[in-house]
Amino acid sequence: MEETQGAVNGEASEYEGSVDVLSPEDLSELLAAGTKEVHEKAENTQFVKDFLRGRIRKELFKLGAVALYYTYSAMEEEIERNKEHPYFAPLYFPQELHRRDALARDLEFFYGPGWQSAISCSPATQLYVDRIRRIGREDPVLLVAHAYTRYMGDLSGGQVLKKVAQRALKLPPTGEGLEFYQFDAVHSAKGFKQLYRSRMNELELDPETKQKIVAEAVRAFQFNMEVFDELDEIGKSIPEEAMDAGLPVHGAGGDISKCPYYAAKTAAGGGTEYACQVAMAVLRHPTGQVLFAAWVAVLAGLAAWYLM
Amino acid sequence: MADVETDPTHPEPMANEEEPLISNLDLFLFTLIAGLVIYWFMSRKKPEPIPEFKKLDTPTATSTRETSFIEKMKKTGKNIIVFYGSQTGTAEEFANRLSKDAQRYGMKGMAADPEEYDMAELSRLSEIENSLAIFCMATYGEGDPTDNAQDFYDWLQENGEEDLSGVNFTVFGLGNKTYEHYNAMGAYVDKRLEELGAKRIFDLGMGDDDSNLEDDFVSWREQFWPAVCEHFGVEALGDDSSIRQYELKEHTDLNMNKVYTGEIGRIKSFENQKPPFDAKNPFLATVTVNRKLNKAGGRHLMHLELDITGSKIRYESGDHVAVFPTNDTALVIKLGQILGVDLDSVISLNNLDEESNKKHPFPCPTSYRTALTHYLDITHPPRTNVLYELAQYASDPKDQENMRKMASSSPEGKALYQSWVLDACRNILAILEDLPSLRPPMDHLCELLPRLQARYYSIASSSKIHPNSIHICAVVVEYETKTGRLHNGVATNWLKNKTVVNNGHKSTVPMYIRKSQFRLPFKSTNPVIMVGPGTGIAPFVGFIQERGWLKEQGKEVGETVMFFGCRHKNEDFIYQEELEEAKKKEVLTNLHVAFSRDQEQKVYVQHLMRNNKEDIWRLVHSQNAHIYICGDAKNMAKDVQVAFYEIAEELGGLTRTQATDYIKKLMTKGRYSQDVWS
Numbered sequence: 001m002e003e004t005q006g007a008v009n010g011e012a013s014e015y016e017g018s019v020d021v022l023s024p025e026d027l028s029e030l031l032a033a034g035t036k037e038v039h040e041k042a043e044n045t046q047f048v049k050d051f052l053r054g055r056i057r058k059e060l061f062k063l064g065a066v067a068l069y070y071t072y073s074a075m076e077e078e079i080e081r082n083k084e085h086p087y088f089a090p091l092y093f094p095q096e097l098h099r100r101d102a103l104a105r106d107l108e109f110f111y112g113p114g115w116q117s118a119i120s121c122s123p124a125t126q127l128y129v130d131r132i133r134r135i136g137r138e139d140p141v142l143l144v145a146h147a148y149t150r151y152m153g154d155l156s157g158g159q160v161l162k163k164v165a166q167r168a169l170k171l172p173p174t175g176e177g178l179e180f181y182q183f184d185a186v187h188s189a190k191g192f193k194q195l196y197r198s199r200m201n202e203l204e205l206d207p208e209t210k211q212k213i214v215a216e217a218v219r220a221f222q223f224n225m226e227v228f229d230e231l232d233e234i235g236k237s238i239p240e241e242a243m244d245a246g247l248p249v250h251g252a253g254g255d256i257s258k259c260p261y262y263a264a265k266t267a268a269g270g271g272t273e274y275a276c277q278v279a280m281a282v283l284r285h286p287t288g289q290v291l292f293a294a295w296v297a298v299l300a301g302l303a304a305w306y307l308m
Numbered sequence: 309m310a311d312v313e314t315d316p317t318h319p320e321p322m323a324n325e326e327e328p329l330i331s332n333l334d335l336f337l338f339t340l341i342a343g344l345v346i347y348w349f350m351s352r353k354k355p356e357p358i359p360e361f362k363k364l365d366t367p368t369a370t371s372t373r374e375t376s377f378i379e380k381m382k383k384t385g386k387n388i389i390v391f392y393g394s395q396t397g398t399a400e401e402f403a404n405r406l407s408k409d410a411q412r413y414g415m416k417g418m419a420a421d422p423e424e425y426d427m428a429e430l431s432r433l434s435e436i437e438n439s440l441a442i443f444c445m446a447t448y449g450e451g452d453p454t455d456n457a458q459d460f461y462d463w464l465q466e467n468g469e470e471d472l473s474g475v476n477f478t479v480f481g482l483g484n485k486t487y488e489h490y491n492a493m494g495a496y497v498d499k500r501l502e503e504l505g506a507k508r509i510f511d512l513g514m515g516d517d518d519s520n521l522e523d524d525f526v527s528w529r530e531q532f533w534p535a536v537c538e539h540f541g542v543e544a545l546g547d548d549s550s551i552r553q554y555e556l557k558e559h560t561d562l563n564m565n566k567v568y569t570g571e572i573g574r575i576k577s578f579e580n581q582k583p584p585f586d587a588k589n590p591f592l593a594t595v596t597v598n599r600k601l602n603k604a605g606g607r608h609l610m611h612l613e614l615d616i617t618g619s620k621i622r623y624e625s626g627d628h629v630a631v632f633p634t635n636d637t638a639l640v641i642k643l644g645q646i647l648g649v650d651l652d653s654v655i656s657l658n659n660l661d662e663e664s665n666k667k668h669p670f671p672c673p674t675s676y677r678t679a680l681t682h683y684l685d686i687t688h689p690p691r692t693n694v695l696y697e698l699a700q701y702a703s704d705p706k707d708q709e710n711m712r713k714m715a716s717s718s719p720e721g722k723a724l725y726q727s728w729v730l731d732a733c734r735n736i737l738a739i740l741e742d743l744p745s746l747r748p749p750m751d752h753l754c755e756l757l758p759r760l761q762a763r764y765y766s767i768a769s770s771s772k773i774h775p776n777s778i779h780i781c782a783v784v785v786e787y788e789t790k791t792g793r794l795h796n797g798v799a800t801n802w803l804k805n806k807t808v809v810n811n812g813h814k815s816t817v818p819m820y821i822r823k824s825q826f827r828l829p830f831k832s833t834n835p836v837i838m839v840g841p842g843t844g845i846a847p848f849v850g851f852i853q854e855r856g857w858l859k860e861q862g863k864e865v866g867e868t869v870m871f872f873g874c875r876h877k878n879e880d881f882i883y884q885e886e887l888e889e890a891k892k893k894e895v896l897t898n899l900h901v902a903f904s905r906d907q908e909q910k911v912y913v914q915h916l917m918r919n920n921k922e923d924i925w926r927l928v929h930s931q932n933a934h935i936y937i938c939g940d941a942k943n944m945a946k947d948v949q950v951a952f953y954e955i956a957e958e959l960g961g962l963t964r965t966q967a968t969d970y971i972k973k974l975m976t977k978g979r980y981s982q983d984v985w986s
Contacts, residue, residue, distance in 0.1 A: 198978025
């Protein structure tokens with residue numbers, strides 16, 4: 001009864017004495033507590049704040065998807081490599097979690113069938129990928145930190161991001177371009193997160209290793225923030241997508257040859273093809289048509305005068 | 309000049325000559341500049357046409373923006389105004405849709421951004437006849453208003469003396485259950501407006517973006533408009549009164565290969581089965597076992613085994629099997645008879661909205677018989693919007709009035725619906741029988757009835773022992789309703805009739821696996837406590853099989869404790885042999901069975917748990933046991949949870965609050981899992 005008294009009179013959630021209810025040694029709790037600060041920081045980066053407000057430009061969203069593709073490809077490869085490792089096996093849920101194929105489909109939607117040659121790994125993403133590859137080979141227990149940071153996030157706030165992106169970018173309601181956010185084999189995100197936590201806590205780890213994992217999770221957040229910052233920087237150099245003027249941008253499922261960015265990429269390739277595309281694009285635009293028509297008319301008039 | 313003409317490729321003669329002064333290059337540049345000048349000139353004069361915008365009814369062009377929404381409503385003849393608190397555009401979109409809906413009911417609506425208007429004018433709404441203010445309010449962040457609703461929110465808070473009597477309102481909130489302050493803004497506006505004297509004409513709608521905001525909105529809106537019409541005594545207009553979403557097309561000479569006969573997705577997918585199998589492409593599993601589990605008693609508990617050989621389907625114990633049941637043939641025939649329709653007519657219902665992704669309400673073309681048997685829910689009591697839409701087909705005015713009343717939000721209406729439809733469990737056939745003047749056309753009925761849903765059962769086998777067979781444990785639902793009719797559960801009766809061989813044919817069940825998060829611990833040494841009375845034992849049959857298999861593999865297996873409950877030992881102690889065998893082999897370290905009706909006082913699983921509180925506490929608190937509850941959600945799961953609280957309080961020296969926190973913590977960490985159903 002003494003304990004009860006103490007518990008009642010003591011602080012609300014501190015259970016000193018015989019009953020240590022919180023089990024602060026549980027990895028899931030250590031991770032939640034240890035990443036709280038950096039999580040808030042990540043939520044408050046300009047990129048994320050803008051995103052949540054629906055201020056996300058398509059080009060940046062696409063580049064974000066590219067970064068995710070490289071990241072998850074690396075992570076899931078290392079997970080496959082370590083799927084039987086005692087420090088990862090309980091967390092091996094390929095069917096439920098793995099994102100690489102979904103991201104590949106999203107990229108195909110955004111960049112067309114030639115997407116693999118249209119994309120490249122940015123510097124910030126490369127740093128992240130390098131780290132994942134390194135620990136996958138040298139210290140697989142730290143893979144837990146990266147899996148936790150990404151997958152738990154995807155199953156939480158990630159769902160909110162999906163709806164925001166769908167509306168802001170006017171993506172089709174059938175889900176193309178957003179398959180990354182769709183966890184078809186997870187019926188309840190809440191239930192799955194609980195299962196995942198229980199599995200993390202089943203790993204037999206000493207306190208030191210647990211701390212290492214927490215530190216690595218913080219690092220994972222930082223890698224992500226650097227990718228956001230990089231995207232933000234890129235965003236500053238991309239001109240605003242004008243609504244009325246400018247070349248028509250290809251919409252969902254539209255003609256990729258109209259995409260100025262795709263055109264810019266092909267310009268590096270075939271010169272004539274590019275020139276033709278530019279010419280066609282100009283001619284499709286009403287302004288271009290008027291200009292061209294006027295030019296032809298005047299030219300004809302002058303030619304007529306000239307030849308008379 | 310002639311010289312130049314005949315010899316245009318020689319630049320030299322051109323350069324030497326004084327006239328003409330202009331070279332090819334000059335000509336090109338001149339024309340280009342001229343072209344640009346002309347273009348600029350033209351673009352200045354002609355304003356660019358904007359084809360997408362419809363001509364708005366703004367009679368007088370106002371140079372200053374109107375900040376009085378009352379004036380705007382009066383000028384444009386609107387009686388309904390839909391304010392939106394929107395951050396990412398969803399609430400705004402909903403507001404626009406609602407304002408468009410109004411015209412179907414002979415009213416005129418407009419959507420409005422509260423930031424652009426003087427919200428203090430709300431009390432003036434009574435100046436407009438039959439006015440209504442709808443609020444689509446999204447909650448942002450920590451229960452905050454959206455940016456554009458901040459001023460309105462402040463105004464609401466600060467003005468306690470405001471008198472809004474005469475203002476009719478309703479609120480639809482947009483929120484997300486993963487956030488603590490779910491729909492705080494919507495709830496606040498709803499409550500506050502009432503406090504200030506406004507009249508709520510329909511209940512607060514709460515949309516959950518975590519599950520399906522669109523569905524929540526559509527459901528709320530379906531009930532909302534009938535309530536509005538009821539309130540204003542307005543009827544839906546002539547042609548639009550039926551507000552049909554789909555158009556009927558009758559097929560006369562169609563190749564039967566193009567007609568759906570019950571497939572969920574691809575036509576002929578039941579004949580040509582191709583993996584992968586999922587919700588849109590179920591696998592037709594053969595029924596290899598269908599036996600009654602109980603020895604006596606009025607109920608029928610059954611055990612079925614479905615063969616999934618060759619399907620490449622994999623499952624784990626704890627997963628759910630989804631089955632696609634069909635309706636009772638007799639019920640379908642009666643519906644055809646009462647509405648005087650040839651059930652074998654082949655029809656399609658085509659969406660009138662060509663932009664919509666949903667071309668048909670169910671796979672078309674198909675026959676009425678197939679639609680009523682495979683695709684439509686004809687057993688659940690119909691929702692109020694169905695009653696409202698069908699009311700027009702009741703030739704007796706009293707019937708019509710009653711139907712509309714039940715769809716309204718008036719207390720009498722709601723009470724009538726509750727007693728006449730819900731409490732009496734009247735399905736659509738019962739309603740048609742009891743309202744003889746109600747005879748809707750079959751196609752409109754098919755448009756209104758909800759889709760027949762797949763049913764989920766916790767798998768009662770372990771894939772380690774039965775990789776090619778999925779076991780189901782279920783109790784057949786059948787009871788008599790207040791009207792003296794027999795109500796049969798669709799799926800359970802359908803399963804019961806899936807005898808192993810039916811008229812010489814093997815019975816098949818269209819199914820797929822839905823992965824669950826109900827899983828044994830990764831480590832076999834982890835103790836488990838399973839609580840699963842009645843058919844709640846299903847997943848545990850699988851768990852126990854798996855623990856047994858692990859033991860046979862030579863693995864060290866932790867304590868495995870089972871709490872089961874049923875009514876009578878001699879009647880419905882299902883899986884008794886399997887459980888006692890497991891106990892003998894020490895796969896089950898402890899088996900506790902409660903027979904609720906074998907003695908005077910009721911004995912349930914929670915009573916047995918209290919009798920074993922020391923063991924339970926030891927396992928849970930010191931040995932990291934995982935707890936699993938399966939079965940009835942309403943009573944059993946709650947009672948069991950309370951039993952855990954009590955054990956934690958008593959043996960852990962905790963207060964009720966601390967005990968509650970303790971269990972909640974276990975849930976978060978995945979050590980207390982529930983697979984429960986209502």
